[in-house]
Amino acid sequence: MALGAVAAPRPDAAATASGATRTLAGRIMTVRGPIDPSQLGIVLMHEHLASDMLLPDVPTGYRGHGPLTSAFVRRFQETGRYFRMPRTAEQTAFWDAPNLEPTMLDGLGRGWLTKSQFVLDDREAAAQELEAFRTAGGGSVVDVTTIGIGRDPVVIRALSERSGVPVVMGTGWYRWMFHPPDLARRSVDDLADQMVTELTTGVGATGIRAGIIGEIPIDAAGLRLPDPPGTIVPDSVIVARRQAVQDRIRAGGATAEHVYDAEEIKVLRAAARASRRTGAALTLHAPDPWIAYLDVIAAEGADLRRVVVGHADLVLLDEALAREAFARGVTLQIDYQLQRYGGRDIGPFDQLLDRVAWAVRAGYGHQVLVSLDLCFRQGLMKFGGGGYPTLFERIIPGLEQRGLTADEIDAILVETPKRLLTIVEPRG
């Protein structure tokens, strides 16, 4: 099924009046410039080569060792995902360890957190992943790290040059607790303008252009805590609040505005406008078991056939919801849950591949993607994880075992990425 047909290359077509965008329709934009879609090969569509999930652009005051600042603790708990702050002296020392060591597996297994886990700043480890990916038959990688979680175009380009792997970079902002302080004062159009500039001209003075919008988050796990700053909220409170939102989603009838933070919806609107104005695809961080937020994107005039729902495990596991998503034209992507830590699958690997095979048999073989979303140190080969080779060692063989043909696997790994990454004519 050929969705989103592309026009012939027009690399320097005239700018339009209001959007003022040079169209790159028919080409793919990497950090080293535009490439022809035929150069893409097998693609990992949702990765992070260099990132920092320790609220790097938020003035938390936390950078080095020692006691955590109250602002940091508050924001970290408000993620609703990585909220277990160290409480004992032993846990604090574990948190403060300068790097992830094999001796720390026990603590990680107990659910303790350590700060280095959240930062991908080991360039050798990243280069090792790209080189292993290329050696195993990989083609290109999409780095969906956004502003606020340590996106660094110069580092990404250097890793791409060193490995020879083409990398497509993202633009946009991550979850609200990672937003730079000025974001709350900016308008939807202002944010859309910045994304359009990064796609058409480049990031700041680097001249390095984004080639996709995202990962744009729409995540019900976040919560604004009313307790006084400086309080470490009990884990049970966060779990209960998160459950209440999930119950509301499952009960039906809620709109995106009921469930998501207004600042995340603002960024989503801006991202949809930027997709409409540039013809670039929009990739989401959307881990919840529903798709009502697609109405927000559609209302902005963006093409849902150019939208990837990332972290879509819970959508794909629900057959009725998956069919509804496919009918609206979006592509569902399984990623983070396919990783391996310390030789073990971290998610329901077999069940998820079963669902991918189901989607192909049900006629949606051009609307599913697999990636790995290596975003924590533990997933990297250097730190005992399966790394990018998991695609070749576990995922492709797993799809073959489920009876998928070479062409069907090619649709997931090559053809659908090519369709999405190839920029189309703007909608104006």
Ligand SMILES: [Zn+2]
């Ligand atoms: Zn994500």
